[in-house]
Amino acid sequence: MTFPQLRERIWSVYVPAGLDLRRQSLQDFDYERPQTLAEALALLRGGDARVLAGGTDLIAQMREGRRSVGCLVDIKGVGELTGIATTAEGGVAIGAAASAATVSRSSPIAANYPAVAQSARLIGGVQVQNRASLGGNICNAAPSADAVPALICHAAVAHIAGPAGTRQLPLEELFVGPGKTTIEPSELLVSIVLPPPPAPSAVAYLRFTPRREMDIAIAGAGTYIRLDRQGVIAEARVALASVGPTPMRAPLAEQRLVGERPTRALLEEVGRCAAQDARPITDTRGSGDYRRSLVAVLTMRALADCCAQLGIDVEAPSK
Amino acid sequence: MKTLITCTVNGEERTALADTRDTLLELLRDRLGLTGTKEGCGNGNCGTCTVLVDGAAVCACLMLAQEAPGHDILTIEGLATGDALHPIQQAIVATGATQCGFCTPGIVLSAKALLDVNALPTDAEIRHAIAGNLCRCTGYGKVVEAIQSAAAALGGR
The missing domain is CATH 3.30.390.50 (CO dehydrogenase flavoprotein, C-terminal domain)
Incomplete structure (x- = not known):
């Protein structure tokens, strides 16, 4: 008999059916994993929905009771949000859900934006970098966000999608205060676009x-x-x-x-x-x-x- | 609410009836009985819950069980072959790089993630790889030594 079977056996005797006494660390929430940007935006219109990328800030905040969330919209299934692509102008567009590890290992970023790659390696430790997204480091809006200064120095532009279409603004104009950005609950940070660095x-x-x-x-x-x-x-x-x-x-x-x-x-x-x-x-x-x-x-x-x-x-x- | 979660754990496809609120850590420990993965801080600071997801070290406390389907998860239970410990585990034992042992499963898996991509790490690279694993007993000198000797045993040098 395995441990869970044993535990279920004991519980079936001592605990009334349907009652789960086990401490649950998170409050209840719905979990959705959209495959397209349009689906993600539709889910965000629900009200108390929250974007889940790496979860390294969000899940910790939910556990501490600092944030209550009705629906987690996991955007890691949306291809255009996780990739890193070169732009027509010769710059780079970093999907908001790309992990810090992906950013730090990306060859176009290492070649043309080494300070961005180095900054991504400063976010938490290896375990956090493997999950935490660049977009999450931005949207969490910590004044200390390690990825942000190098991006601002590279004249990063935030591309945001919402019910009314898309908008762009310089990254530094996104921040309102600690934990607060101009991104509305129904909107989604899609990517961070860096222009090609001028020489020298x-x-x-x-x-x-x-x-x-x-x-x-x-x-x-x-x-x-x-x-x-x-x-x-x-x-x-x-x-x-x-x-x-x-x-x-x-x-x-x-x-x-x-x-x-x-x-x-x-x-x-x-x-x-x-x-x-x-x-x-x-x-x-x-x-x-x-x-x-x-x-x-x-x-x-x-x-x-x-x-x-x-x-x-x-x-x-x-x- | 309950939900069925199917994912690959230690090379085997496993299905468990989990709570929709379960973290990956709760799935592993409470639903699958794999209690080698420990919970320390529960917020990503201590690394005791480190597991490998598709080869990458992550904190199981910061990932939802519902995010696990489609991924290949390696816990400390999946490292040994029968009774034969993995070379990293052997090196930890031989070097005495453990005291209370609570952080050890996480450190071993962080070391594995490192050695899988970097067979010849420097001490600095090892310290970076285990920066997210807190040990409050014995410190890191012997841990670094053990990982170096594991690298040698694995044929890195």
Whole structure:
């Protein structure tokens, strides 16, 4: 007799029929696995439906009672949501349900967007990366989301489908606050589209965590610079994590970069600008002042990393 | 509500009457009696419930039983051949890389997922592969040593 049979035998004697005394960790929900985008959207019109991709945030939140869900719409059966495709413009479209592991191993991403591949390897540990989706890391809207700064630096555009058709917006405009995005309950993030990176340009993302892996960033900084023919910075983006209610751009830092040649002094000053841009709170993971100090150093180091990728010899920054 | 779940577990097609709310962990432990997979934190932080789904390490507590059909699941019970332990298990025993043993099934499966795709891992690669497996007794030095010796035994070097 196997263990379950034995248990059922015992229960059949002592427990009235139909009564299940076993602790169930999740509240009841319907589970649907649509095969097409249209089916998925139809299911989401139901009201208290919620998209299930990797489940690494959602299932944990449901277990903790932080989220009650009437219907889980598992989108992993929809091909266009799980794949990674090159676009006609030479960029890449990452399906929202593609796992972090899929993203980090994708050859077009490793070749043209290495900071995105590296960021995907920062989300949780291997077990989480094998399940967690890029779209889920975005839609969970944690200010600390590791995948987001590098995507913002690459000028990522979110493609969203809903009952009224599709819409697009720059990724950074998706976020409203912790856990909140502009995506309506009846809508679905379909893909993240990255334009081809212009040459010569570079992106880097650095974060600070007490533990090297399996930890949440106390602060993070992603940077992008594009140089003109004279070696002057023609375009810059700085995206910060964990220092505001949402992932955020750092306008002062970006403005300070454009029109300058990268030097150690400039990078240090831009770091200070980014610290001014930051809007950190004080919580158990770090004080606001500490986070500002981290942002200054991380921004400087991420920029130094970009310079190194572009073969520019910026004297190694101090600190 | 109850539902029938059919999936491949340790190379065998298994069907179980599960609750629609069951996680994969609950399916394995409570419906199939495969209690080698442990529940620690229940939220993806500790890795004690690590199983391989189509060869990839995942936390069974963060996957629904209803997501399992069509997938090939390997638990710690599926590793040994009869009484002969898998080389990774042998290495854990020989190195003494276990103390209370609660995290060990998860660590062994994380190690298997690594060695299946990387026969010659560096210590850093091993530490990355088991970063999602918490051991609160003995630490990781001997675990890394054991995985290196398993890699050697499996013919990696």
